[in-house]
Amino acid sequence: MANGTDLGPLIRGDKGAWDGFVRRYAGLLLAAVRAVARDGADIDDLVQEVFARLCKDDFRLLKTYDPTRAGLTTWLTIVARSTARDALRRHHVRVTPIEDVPEAQLAVEDRHIEPIKFPEELLSPRQKLVLTMLYERDMEVTEIAAALKIDPQTVRSTHHKAMLKLRTHFAVEGRPEKPEDAAAKADRRG
Amino acid sequence: MTGPGDRTESVALWQKWRLEASAATERVAPDPLALAAYADRRSDDEAEVEPVEDWLAANPDAIDDLLAARQAALAAPPSIASEALIARACGLVPTPAGNVVPLRRAGARAPLWLSAVRWGGLAASLVITSMVGFTLGNSAYSNFAGQPAAEGALHELLDPPLNVFSEDEDSST
Numbered sequence: 001m002a003n004g005t006d007l008g009p010l011i012r013g014d015k016g017a018w019d020g021f022v023r024r025y026a027g028l029l030l031a032a033v034r035a036v037a038r039d040g041a042d043i044d045d046l047v048q049e050v051f052a053r054l055c056k057d058d059f060r061l062l063k064t065y066d067p068t069r070a071g072l073t074t075w076l077t078i079v080a081r082s083t084a085r086d087a088l089r090r091h092h093v094r095v096t097p098i099e100d101v102p103e104a105q106l107a108v109e110d111r112h113i114e115p116i117k118f119p120e121e122l123l124s125p126r127q128k129l130v131l132t133m134l135y136e137r138d139m140e141v142t143e144i145a146a147a148l149k150i151d152p153q154t155v156r157s158t159h160h161k162a163m164l165k166l167r168t169h170f171a172v173e174g175r176p177e178k179p180e181d182a183a184a185k186a187d188r189r190g
Numbered sequence: 191m192t193g194p195g196d197r198t199e200s201v202a203l204w205q206k207w208r209l210e211a212s213a214a215t216e217r218v219a220p221d222p223l224a225l226a227a228y229a230d231r232r233s234d235d236e237a238e239v240e241p242v243e244d245w246l247a248a249n250p251d252a253i254d255d256l257l258a259a260r261q262a263a264l265a266a267p268p269s270i271a272s273e274a275l276i277a278r279a280c281g282l283v284p285t286p287a288g289n290v291v292p293l294r295r296a297g298a299r300a301p302l303w304l305s306a307v308r309w310g311g312l313a314a315s316l317v318i319t320s321m322v323g324f325t326l327g328n329s330a331y332s333n334f335a336g337q338p339a340a341e342g343a344l345h346e347l348l349d350p351p352l353n354v355f356s357e358d359e360d361s362s363t
Binding site: 013022030135 | 253
């Protein structure tokens with residue numbers, strides 16, 4: 001099996017196999033959880049939640065692992081991070097005092113707004129992902145290329161095509177004016 | 191790729207699209223194996239890749255999971271777990287039942303000689319208690335009646351005086 005770990009005895013409930021699995025991967029899960037945890041979070045409790053999720057319901061989650069599709073280390077890291085994030089979300093209760101909420105947000109205005117009919121398939125999933133990484137994660141082209149395992153030129157090309165689609169859809173007149181265009185217009189008037 | 195002015199415009203367009211389109215469809219999170227498969231890039235099948243990319247675009251935080259998973263696959267884990275943490279996790283799977291010492295069957299009987307000793311001891315204690323009680327009681331009666339104490343409790347027990355159980359008043363003085 002991937003990473004040299006045979007999960008067969010483990011998912012059959014073999015105690016020795018489980019103990020060996022814990023010893024081998026506890027450090028990995030600890031590192032994964034630590035990266036997600038906020039200050040003050042109990043890291044050990046989060047790691048225990050991850051192990052509990054793995055052996056819950058007769059090792060149901062572990063049984064879904066397929067070594068032909070992904071490495072065990074990769075899979076465990078993703079499971080650990082998502083479990084920790086879910087646990088933190090459950091335990092953390094966000095409280096905002098009402099005095100801190102702007103009045104505008106509390107106001108109720110009776111308006112009928114016609115939702116814009118937007119074609120869901122305007123951008124491909126790859127284009128959406130590239131734009132997200134560029135403009136929301138502030139990642140560089142080379143970082144995106146490494147993350148998506150594609151060529152940097154492919155990233156640039158994907159970005160260019162996506163922006164063309166967005167500009168076309170939102171129409172030229174709705175587009176914010178570039179500073180050089182505004183200056184050129186002022187010269188022509190003057 | 192783009193100049194600063196172009197980037198500002200691009201960001202504005204992207205944010206506008208995000209506001210108007212991103213909430214339109216609730217995307218189901220892919221299972222961990224699909225995400226891991228995407229991270230390891232073992233498949234270029236669009237049917238598998240596109241749902242993951244679509245979900246990642248809607249959940250940018252998960253991009254960090256992807257990058258962390260790739261990094262973890264390449265390097266040894268930087269953290270070392272404590273023995274307490276390991277023991278706690280090991281405890282999630284109980285020790286198998288084969289090591290449990292079975293209780294004795296209900297209704298199992300002790301050896302015969304042991305029962306005989308127990309019952310014999312109980313009988314002997316009852317006899318001794320009775321003898322002591324009889325002796326003490328008889329001595330008290332004799333003292334009260336002014337009669338000389340008879341020789342030996344055993345004599346009293348085996349050959350009681352003729353007037354012990356008599357109801358005649360004369361015998362009491």
